[in-house]
Amino acid sequence: MSSADSNTPASNANRDHDHDHGKCVAEALASAERVCEAQGARLTPQRRQVLELIWRSHVPVGAYEILDAMRDGGRRADPPTVYRALEFLAGLGLIHRISTRNAFIGCSHPMSEHRAQVLLCDGCGQATEIEIGTIAQGLTDGAADLGFAIADQTVEASGLCRSCQSTAH
Numbered sequence: 001m002s003s004a005d006s007n008t009p010a011s012n013a014n015r016d017h018d019h020d021h022g023k024c025v026a027e028a029l030a031s032a033e034r035v036c037e038a039q040g041a042r043l044t045p046q047r048r049q050v051l052e053l054i055w056r057s058h059v060p061v062g063a064y065e066i067l068d069a070m071r072d073g074g075r076r077a078d079p080p081t082v083y084r085a086l087e088f089l090a091g092l093g094l095i096h097r098i099s100t101r102n103a104f105i106g107c108s109h110p111m112s113e114h115r116a117q118v119l120l121c122d123g124c125g126q127a128t129e130i131e132i133g134t135i136a137q138g139l140t141d142g143a144a145d146l147g148f149a150i151a152d153q154t155v156e157a158s159g160l161c162r163s164c165q166s167t168a169h
Contacts, residue, residue, distance in 0.1 A: 013167050021056060028055045032094050035110050039092060049075065050085040051106070054095055058105030059125040098127065100156050105129065117155040123164030 015153045033049055036043045043051075063082050070077040087102060095104045096116050105118065108129040115136035119128045119130050137153060143150050160168065 023127060024058075025052055025055045028052075028094075031110050032089075032092075035094060035140075037091050038146060041088070041092060045050070046075075046077070046081065047085045047088055049073075051089055051100055054104050055106040058127055059106050060098045060101045060120070060127050062101070062103045065103075095144075096129065098156060099154070100158070107128070115153045115155075117157065119157060119161070120158045121164055122158050122160040123160050124166070126161055128161070 028051060028149060029048065032043055032048070035041075047072060050066055053069050054061055061087060063079065065084045066086075067077055067079060070082070086095065088095075090097060090104070093110045093113070094107055096107055096118065097104055098120065101120070105127045107116070109131075114131050116129050116131055117132060117135055121127070136153060139153060139155070140150055
């Protein structure tokens with residue numbers, strides 16, 4: 001079954017608030033290196049740092065939060081530099097923009113073409129990327145019926161994750 005047909009979360013790690021983020025970062029950076037190599041692109045130290053900052057947790061992070069973290073780490077950075085890095089990373093499918101939060105999350109499976117759906121927890125702020133092919137296809141088909149051609153598709157849904165639901169009771 002292809003990932004587009006999968007009804008399972010792309011990454012269950014996002015549901016576990018106590019998992020090892022270091023492993024997430026290491027896997028994301030390794031995937032980014034492979035994607036860049038395959039595309040003939042270069043993951044510069046600055047782009048790599050932006051990607052690391054996005055993956056340091058599963059909470060969507062904004063451009064100015066990234067900028068502040070870079071400056072706190074002693075790096076000279078300005079907004080255009082961060083925005084160029086974000087554009088580069090998004091262009092290669094390494095991150096997703098979360099429009100409702102004006103922020104970014106790391107892509108759980110950048111090596112495969114897909115249309116993401118993102119679950120956003122209103123309690124803890126975590127984001128979980130899933131991919132349910134029938135949602136993506138249904139949206140594409142519905143748009144086509146109306147003569148609309150979708151250029152980009154990320155579905156965002158907000159609610160409460162399992163952990164926040166259990167603490168709310």
